[in-house]
Amino acid sequence: MASRSWAIFADRSLLRSHLEPSGSRRAFNTLLKSTRSRSTKISKRKFHFEALLAEKDALLFTPGPLTTSPTVKQAALHDWGSRDKKMIDLIQSVRHELVSISEVSHDEYTSVLMQGSGTFGVESVITSCVPRGGKILVCVNGSYGARAKQIAMTAGIEAEHLEWKEDEIVDSAAVDQFLAAHPDVTTVLCVHSETTSGVVNPVEEVGQVCKKHGKTFIVDAMSSFGGIPLDMNKGGVDYLVSSSNKCLQGIPGFSFAVARKSAISKTKGWARSVSLDLHSQMAGLDKNGQFRFTPPCHSIIAFRQALDEFNKEGGVQARHQRYLENKRICIERMNKVGFQTYLKPEFAGPIITSFRYPASENWDFEDFYRRLSERDFLIYPGKVSNADCFRIGHIGHIFPSDTSTLMDAVEEISVEMKLFGSEN
Ligand SMILES: Cc1ncc(COP(=O)(O)O)c(C=O)c1O
Numbered sequence: 001m002a003s004r005s006w007a008i009f010a011d012r013s014l015l016r017s018h019l020e021p022s023g024s025r026r027a028f029n030t031l032l033k034s035t036r037s038r039s040t041k042i043s044k045r046k047f048h049f050e051a052l053l054a055e056k057d058a059l060l061f062t063p064g065p066l067t068t069s070p071t072v073k074q075a076a077l078h079d080w081g082s083r084d085k086k087m088i089d090l091i092q093s094v095r096h097e098l099v100s101i102s103e104v105s106h107d108e109y110t111s112v113l114m115q116g117s118g119t120f121g122v123e124s125v126i127t128s129c130v131p132r133g134g135k136i137l138v139c140v141n142g143s144y145g146a147r148a149k150q151i152a153m154t155a156g157i158e159a160e161h162l163e164w165k166e167d168e169i170v171d172s173a174a175v176d177q178f179l180a181a182h183p184d185v186t187t188v189l190c191v192h193s194e195t196t197s198g199v200v201n202p203v204e205e206v207g208q209v210c211k212k213h214g215k216t217f218i219v220d221a222m223s224s225f226g227g228i229p230l231d232m233n234k235g236g237v238d239y240l241v242s243s244s245n246k247c248l249q250g251i252p253g254f255s256f257a258v259a260r261k262s263a264i265s266k267t268k269g270w271a272r273s274v275s276l277d278l279h280s281q282m283a284g285l286d287k288n289g290q291f292r293f294t295p296p297c298h299s300i301i302a303f304r305q306a307l308d309e310f311n312k313e314g315g316v317q318a319r320h321q322r323y324l325e326n327k328r329i330c331i332e333r334m335n336k337v338g339f340q341t342y343l344k345p346e347f348a349g350p351i352i353t354s355f356r357y358p359a360s361e362n363w364d365f366e367d368f369y370r371r372l373s374e375r376d377f378l379i380y381p382g383k384v385s386n387a388d389c390f391r392i393g394h395i396g397h398i399f400p401s402d403t404s405t406l407m408d409a410v411e412e413i414s415v416e417m418k419l420f421g422s423e424n
Helices: 011-017 022-047 051-054 070-075 085-101 119-131 143-154 172-181 204-211 276-290 297-313 315-339 365-374 400-416
Strands: 111-114 137-140 158-163 187-191 216-220 237-242 254-260 352-356 387-392
Touching: 022 297, 051 352, 070 297, 085 111, 085 276, 085 297, 111 119, 111 297, 119 143, 119 187, 119 216, 119 387, 137 172, 137 365, 143 158, 143 187, 143 216, 143 400, 158 172, 172 187, 172 204, 187 204, 204 216, 254 276, 254 297, 297 315, 315 352, 315 400, 365 387
Parallel strands: 137 158, 137 187, 187 216, 216 237
Antiparallel strands: 111 254, 237 254, 352 387
16 A cells, blocks of 8 residues: 555645655756856857857757757747737647547547646646635645645645655556545546656556546646657546647647536636636636637647647657657666666556665766766766766657667766776
8 A cells, every 4th residue: 555644725734755855856956056157258249140050959858848859949930920810720739639638529629728838727727616614635646746735725725635655656546535524525636648757657547546436537637748658538628738848849838637528617716826727727818719818829829730740750659669669778778887777667657757866985976977978979967866866858859879879978987987887
């Protein structure tokens, strides 16, 4: 049975470890500070358009923003009028496509775009779709679950959480028991791919439990939508949240919710915020196809191109396979060098992999990161609170050949840094 806490609303202590930066995150911030004076000099010299254009971008092995295709970037090079028919038609086509990608019925579901990063989308759904006087149960096995609870509490929404360790998955039986004991819960939120560690939660099972108890079910599918298949019908998902710059491989600028019409239509007046009011946003888009406030036009145009490329690649199945292959190459070769993964293989998803710091006295993440970045590869610091880790992402416009090239660099650097003795 997963370790869990039925800690209630006022108890913030369990969440603290998720909400404060981990050791490796702190070290990474120190690294960035130490390189800041250097990069300021570079930026003063280089922030001229031609120099910028000539600059080669590093490949981003991160959870987002991600490396995007040249054609997605190019698509953003347009100024379109936000109230012009061309833009309105484009927004409409993107909304339609998001429902199609979700493989749910257009009669039953709609999609709503919301300005801002993924957190704005999660905040919009939580603060708009939990009824006044309602209570949300958040399943927490990483920072993003913890953040969802923090969002609810900040908005004055009564919130409880069940907690699992960061290397465990959410247990639907525990959710079932909790809901049986707490009939006043109206809404449940579970993160699909918990990017903190890379673990993938069984959201379809959790959703079935929610349906059994008649609860509204929200899935934070930020880092998984379009990259890991999810059966929304089977999971009874009422709201799915993701953003433009994760597995659909657009540029940052907006988040979106795929929402069950029968659920969202009841939420008029429930929002605790004007700008993040999901029902009003939907009503505005439905009425005249326009955002209520300035839309991120450039990123929506780029997103249309990203969706075309997603379909051309073969949709979620093809993208899932590519990410799995990136992950396979990465883990196989990292293991060969001597690095160990943080998660048990059966819990690990294809989005991002956490690797434990090696025991070597020569290990220094800042140094390792710097050597990789000098070779034009950017990896990511760790985020779990109970182990020193770093992360390598598998999503974005990166391919098995890119992952292999990154691994060549990791092998070289491991020898340079004398991390694992003579065997590598
Ligand atoms: C699962 C999950 N939820 C929420 C977020 C927050 O998204 P953003 O950083 O775009 O605000 C992220 C970001 O990586 C995420 O992975």
